Structure formats: structure tokens, C-alpha cells
Amino acid sequence: MIKAVIFDVDNTLIDFIRMKNMTLEAAASAMIDAGLKEKKEKIIRRLWEILDEFGYEDSTVFQKYLKKVIGKVDDKILANAINAYRRVRYGYLEPYPHVMSTLIKFKEKGVKLAILSDAPRLKAWIRLSAMRLDSFFDAVVAFEDTKKHKPARKPFMVVLKKLNLKPEECLMIGDRPERDIKGAKAVGIQTCYARYGNWRKEKTDADYTVDDFSEILKIVG
Numbered sequence: 001m002i003k004a005v006i007f008d009v010d011n012t013l014i015d016f017i018r019m020k021n022m023t024l025e026a027a028a029s030a031m032i033d034a035g036l037k038e039k040k041e042k043i044i045r046r047l048w049e050i051l052d053e054f055g056y057e058d059s060t061v062f063q064k065y066l067k068k069v070i071g072k073v074d075d076k077i078l079a080n081a082i083n084a085y086r087r088v089r090y091g092y093l094e095p096y097p098h099v100m101s102t103l104i105k106f107k108e109k110g111v112k113l114a115i116l117s118d119a120p121r122l123k124a125w126i127r128l129s130a131m132r133l134d135s136f137f138d139a140v141v142a143f144e145d146t147k148k149h150k151p152a153r154k155p156f157m158v159v160l161k162k163l164n165l166k167p168e169e170c171l172m173i174g175d176r177p178e179r180d181i182k183g184a185k186a187v188g189i190q191t192c193y194a195r196y197g198n199w200r201k202e203k204t205d206a207d208y209t210v211d212d213f214s215e216i217l218k219i220v221g
């Protein structure tokens with residue numbers, strides 16, 4: 001019997017890629033308005049390349065971009081990019097459809113809920129709070145809690161300890177086969193692939209696959 005559900009955050013609860021794309025679009029337009037002579041699509045593509053290389057949490061993406069493209073950090077252009085990014089960032093932070101109603105149903109059933117994210121702790125909390133999801137969880141484990149990323153064993157062991165449950169009593173939901181599913185399987189946690197959050201539609205050997213968040217209810221029963 002499943003007594004707890006453990007959720008990844010980015011692209012599992014939140015449409016993180018959509019949010020990021022919106023912020024980069026706004027920043028690109030603002031940089032053009034501030035005098036940058038580049039095509040918007042090209043700017044967005046380069047910004048994504050930088051994020052792919054340095055990680056989605058990289059906080060100096062615009063500085064890196066400007067250095068690469070115009071050879072220096074122009075503070076007027078940078079300021080416009082940062083302001084546009086900040087204006088949009090939390091405005092587009094939406095949970096996927098049926099996240100809120102499904103979490104409420106789990107709470108009513110007495111199923112424990114946990115977060116297991118590779119994101120820095122404060123950023124994870126900011127995202128959960130912006131979506132008003134922060135009071136649902138019995139345990140939250142983020143990067144600083146173990147200094148290890150999934151699929152390492154430690155983050156999974158720490159969340160199990162916080163929940164005080166055995167691996168087979170828990171179900172891990174995540175969008176990344178190589179991180180969420182592989183890591184959970186290795187310690188004996190049941191697994192569910194959030195395929196709706198994986199734009200590459202990667203293959204996986206997860207125990208379950210869902211294309212809508214509410215389908216998790218049927219698995220837990």
C-alpha cells in the first residue's frame with residue numbers, strides 16, 4: 001500500500017520550461033528595446049544554449065550572453081533584461097492542470113506528501129509558495145539537504161527518513177527517467193513517470209506513466 005507520494009518540482013508540479021521561455025522572451029525584447037542589435041529568436045536560442053551549458057539556475061545568463069555577443073556587459077541592456085525577467089518570472093509560474101485538486105484529494109485520504117528536488121532549497125520554496133502549494137508537504141528535501149543530485153542514493157534515503165516510511169510504501173513522481181525514476185528504483189521506491197512534463201518524451205522502465213497529474217490518484221488508490 002502506498003502511504004506517501006514524493007514529487008519532483010520542476011516539470012512535474014510546475015511547467016518550468018514554459019515559465020523559463022516566457023522570461024527569456026521578455027528579456028530578449030527588453031534587450032532589443034535597450035539597443036541590442038539582434039533578432040529576438042536568435043537571442044532566445046543563445047540564452048537557452050547558455051542555460052543548457054551552465055544549468056537552468058544560472059543567475060548570470062544575461063552577462064554571459066552579452067559578453068559572448070557584444071564582447072562586454074552593457075549595463076543598460078543588462079538592467080533591462082533583468083527587469084523584464086523579474087517582471088515575468090513569477091507571473092507565469094503555474095502548476096500543471098489538476099495539481100491543486102489532486103493534492104487536496106491526497107490530503108483528504110491521509111496520504112503523506114513530500115518534495116524531492118535538485119533545486120536550491122530557497123528557490124524550491126519560492127516556486128512552491130508562488131503557486132500556493134507550500135503548505136501541502138510533510139517533507140521537503142532540496143539540494144542543500146544532501147549536496148547530491150538525483151539519481152544519487154542519498155536524497156532518496158533522506159526523504160524516506162523524513163517520512164519515516166519504507167521505500168515500498170512510497171511512490172516517486174518525476175519527469176526525468178535518468179534522475180527521478182532511476183534513482184527511486186535503485187532504492188526500492190515505486191516509480192511514476194510524469195510524461196506530460198518531458199518534452200523529449202523519453203522512454204523509461206517506470207512502474208507507471210501518467211499524461212495528466214490527476215491520473216496519479218488511480219495509482220495510489
Ligand SMILES: [Mg+2]
Pocket residue numbers: 008009010011012174175176
Ligand atoms: Mg523535473
